[in-house]
Amino acid sequence: MKKIFIVAGEVSGDRIAGWYLAKRLAVEPCDIEGIGGNVAVAAGMRLYERFESLNVVGIVELIRHVPRLLKKMHVLAAYIIASGIDEVVLIDFPGFNLRLARILKKQKPSLRITYVSPPQLWAWGAWRLKSLKRFIDDVVVMYPFEVAWYAERGLTVRWLGSPVAEHLAPYTTAVVAKKPVIALLPASRLSELETMLPLFLAVVSRLHTMHPMLSFVIPVPQSLTIDDYLRIARAHKRLSVCDVIHFITDDHEKYVALQSACVALAKPGTVTLELALLRVPTVVAFKTSWISYSLARLLVQIDQMSLPNLLTKKQLCTELLQKACTVDNMVREVDALAHQYLYAPEQYVTILQGFDVLADVLCHR
Secondary structure, three states: OEEEEEEEOOHHHHHHHHHHHHHHHOOOOEEEEEEEOHHHHHOOOEEEEEHHHHOOOOHHHHHHHHHHHHHHHHHHHHHHHHOOOOEEEEEOOHHHHHHHHHHHHHHOOOOEEEEEOOOOOOOOOHHHHHHHHHHOOEEEEOOOHHHHHHHOOOOOOEEOOOHHHHHHHHHHOOOOOOEEEEEEEOOOOHHHHHHHHHHHHHHHHHHHHHOOOOEEEEEOOOOOOHHHHHHHHHHOOOHHHHHHEEEEOOHHHHHHHHHHEEEEEEOOOHHHHHHHHOOOOEEEEEOOOHHHHHHHHHHOOOOOOOHHHHHHOOOOOEEEEHHHOOHHHHHHHHHHHHHHHHHOHHHHHHHHHOOHHHHHHHHOO
């Protein structure tokens, strides 16, 4: 039986790993081990290590953890070679995975390496194309238009569908009435939560005073716990705000809540794609250290951070990044959307209809 090793370094990668393994195991039996989380394990992967051990957010933070990550990378490569692995499947996480691929190919050129969800080179980091050509044997992309983009640059890739769209199909095909609920998704990592949650709680406090009829929900990702939220809220003297927030840990309950939410306030990432597919008007907000942000701007040559905006080249989500990510700005933008839901339903319906273009992009219709 073929031995496969998976490397998924974060929550979104774990979900993609589960999606890919379901497709892979449907056509061939494999012995699968790897780094990931609950979704990959449920799909049939034996856990080598959880993805949290690789999580680092921000360039400055990454620099501090470089020695540890480099050591882990070499230990992992040695384990993969010694274990007689036939194929390594890398999921997203390019800063770590592309370097791991280089180490593995130098030690064992015959080892097959598949990259699922490569870095979005069409948006940023096109210089990594050289590494993909040199060290990767098979590339599975997330969006149909990427096939032509890579072909124009001399690399054949495959598109097997959208894991996000397929996972959400039971929810996106159902017609659900919107409710006066604001969904809050401040982070998927603890370091992000420590920065963003105090801001989100300040927003909730003001919106609750402005619109007492509104409810608030926070879906808790598997990488965090409710205690993480409460601890940070307590440290910032915002614990009482949590009394008006419903915390959700069940995956199904999360999507039921999101599909009926009238507005969302969220950090950038895959979650913005989920919200757009569920037709939830979203304000995307994020900030990090100024050094990390300044260095990132030198590398990232795009004006949008949210996936719906990038994929459709339309302003589906309002973005408040870095300097613009203030409590006043977040309150203003979320309130504007909530006001349309509450008092201008015709305008609100028009906003919802604008999300249909995203389904066209992902399904290549």
